[in-house]
Amino acid sequence: MTAKTGLEVMGATVTFDAETVVRDLSLSLAEGEVVAILGPSGCGKSTLLRAIAGLEPLAEGTVLWGGEDLARIAPHRRGFGLMFQDGQLFSHLSVAENVAYGLRVKGMGRDDRAARVAEMLGLVGLADAAERPVTELSGGQQQRVALARSLAPSPKLLMLDEPLSALDRELREQLAGDLATLLRQTRTTAILVTHDEAEATRIADRVLRMAGGELVA
Template sequence: MSGLRVDDARVTYPGTPPVEAVRGVSFDVGPGEIVALLGPSGCGKSSLLSAVVGVTPLAGGTVAWDGEDLARVPVHRRGFGLVFQDGQLFPHLTVAANVAFGLEMAGVPRASREARVAELLAMVGLEELGGRAVTELSGGQRQRVALARSLAPRPRLLALDEPLSSLDADLRGRLAVDVRDLLRATGTTGLVVTHDPAEADVMADRVLRMEDGLLV
């Protein structure tokens, strides 16, 4: 199958005995599909997401893209983007410079970089704020910048780890729709971690529920 395939994924953390955070999980995410991993805190969903993108090593099982096992592929070569709960923007850079960062590191020419940044800022509704410091933005605006920055290199999969949980309920509801629409508009495959059933239903084409390290 093309897209993402996770087979019997296991994630453990050191301890006596070792903590088994993910206990043999298997699922697919098709190209352009948005899948949510839904469950309470501590159920293993963020550990599973980290293993998919390569931040956390697998203790067992495989993660593959288009049939290629990614075990020996480092994080920066997987072609996956990652959006965290707090955005993790660079406070000393402007909005535009944050969005352009990955493109600059990849050696994309300046004109192409600027065109891509302008395109994405328009898509997230921040086209007038490119020169502003990110420290001057609201929480919702900062998450939009983080999303644009992650989409700038055209990732084949975007992983979102509780991307809206730090925002108030009303803003969360509106941004959930915006993020879903943006992923669909760009044809980006999405894997979203959330503890909010309503958010999962809005953002995802399919919801997978986790409990105690397993899909249920």
């Protein structure tokens, strides 16, 4: 059975003032596929994610999900998740409250929300940390919480912007394996951007290379 196409980016161009940061870029992801975009800092990887999310306007091109043009769909209505390098957790909330945030925004009921939080914390190995302040966690544990929070609302597409780059090498290697497993367990369609080739090949089904705002062979 052929996988359904989820994301399609066609001829995307993003400019800042007179500078073209992403140039005539096209790619597609099947539902459930994990793709890594590999490239050096400044090549336009993060800008591409923000454009897909609707946080940066396209000068040219189209972003579609399931064949639907997203040009008129606000970022918060696209059903996409975006996880950053620093996790951006809410320091005044507990682990469970952080993971529940997106579920509360979606209007999920309290009992269903609690069950989903427990499920996500179990998946990332933090079932016993639900009531702990996130400020008491290690860097690796905080990234696990950020991942659980990103996955909890079951996003159509999860975009991961260098999610492991702030961690030390040993922890990065461990979490890369855990992340690969989690994305497949949850059947999440995902784009990972990274400058680490070993990380890209370990996590993704397919690796694309980017330089100077374009995909290259």
